[in-house]
């Protein structure tokens with residue numbers, strides 16, 4: 001099997017479980033069910049698991065696990081940014097652990113018809129939930145400047161303007177294959193370059209179409225609201241834009257960066273009490289994990305433990321724009 005064709009192998013599984021420390025009888029939330037690697041490990045430790053995924057295919061996999069596990073496991077279709085209200089709707093009180101394994105699963109990436117891959121031709125879709133505007137619909141109607149901005153911000157692509165100009169000139173687009181060729185041509189693809197030059201642009205459009213950074217910021221706050229004192233949060237991210245949000249959230253909420261924000265400087269009286277403590281250092285995959293799961297190469301795990309302090313007022317919009 002090639003790297004691209006293995007089923008989803010859970011990333012940093014041992015390290016995530018060490019951070020979550022699930023115990024028999026505890027309640028945990030797996031906010032990104034995917035193929036259920038984390039959920040199964042939580043269940044094996046004796047925890048009651050509520051899992052979430054916005055992808056109907058992942059939810060179907062979760063339904064099968066519900067049948068297998070009975071009352072120990074519940075799959076919920078939706079966005080983890082709303083996990084606190086999803087739990088409240090089910091009368092679930094404070095939970096002992098929340099985990100997010102951000103980004104695209106191998107199943108999503110490997111199915112050409114989902115439109116995430118620049119290696120296999122498929123419809124230019126990229127929607128995790130299979131709902132809302134597709135990548136093609138957006139790219140075929142957005143302003144050139146807006147496209148350039150998205151590619152620059154979410155792909156950290158210096159040549160964003162040139163790419164946006166080529167996209168607009170080639171419209172209408174409908175396939176990932178033609179889109180990848182347009183990007184490669186715009187940036188000048190050198191055959192021996194290790195990284196495909198379409199990588200950053202595909203990442204940018206995917207993040208934009210799925211509002212991934214907004215979701216992450218809301219998910220962190222929803223976890224803060226849902227966790228009971230002593231509850232554990234573990235987040236695995238895959239690129240610097242996501243990791244920056246997680247790092248800043250844990251730093252601010254643990255009181256390590258002062259209580260103020262860019263727009264609200266700190267004062268003595270308005271400093272909310274820290275909602276997280278025991279912030280662990282970032283954890284990266286071992287060489288042994290990378291040897292059998294190369295897709296783990298850019299993963300970073302961050303974790304913290306919920307204190308007794310009330311959740312802070314929302315800063316999610318600001319966080320997602322950092």
Ligand SMILES: C[S@@+](CC[C@H](N)C(=O)[O-])C[C@H]1O[C@@H](n2cnc3c(N)ncnc32)[C@H](O)[C@@H]1O
Nearest residue numbers: 010032034035036037038053054055079080101
């Ligand atoms: C990297 S995979 C998770 C893999 C999982 N940990 C496992 O072991 O199989 C990420 C999953 O999270 C889902 N996802 C991403 N963002 C989401 C969001 N905001 N709300 C709900 N699900 C989301 C994706 O659809 C995908 O199935």
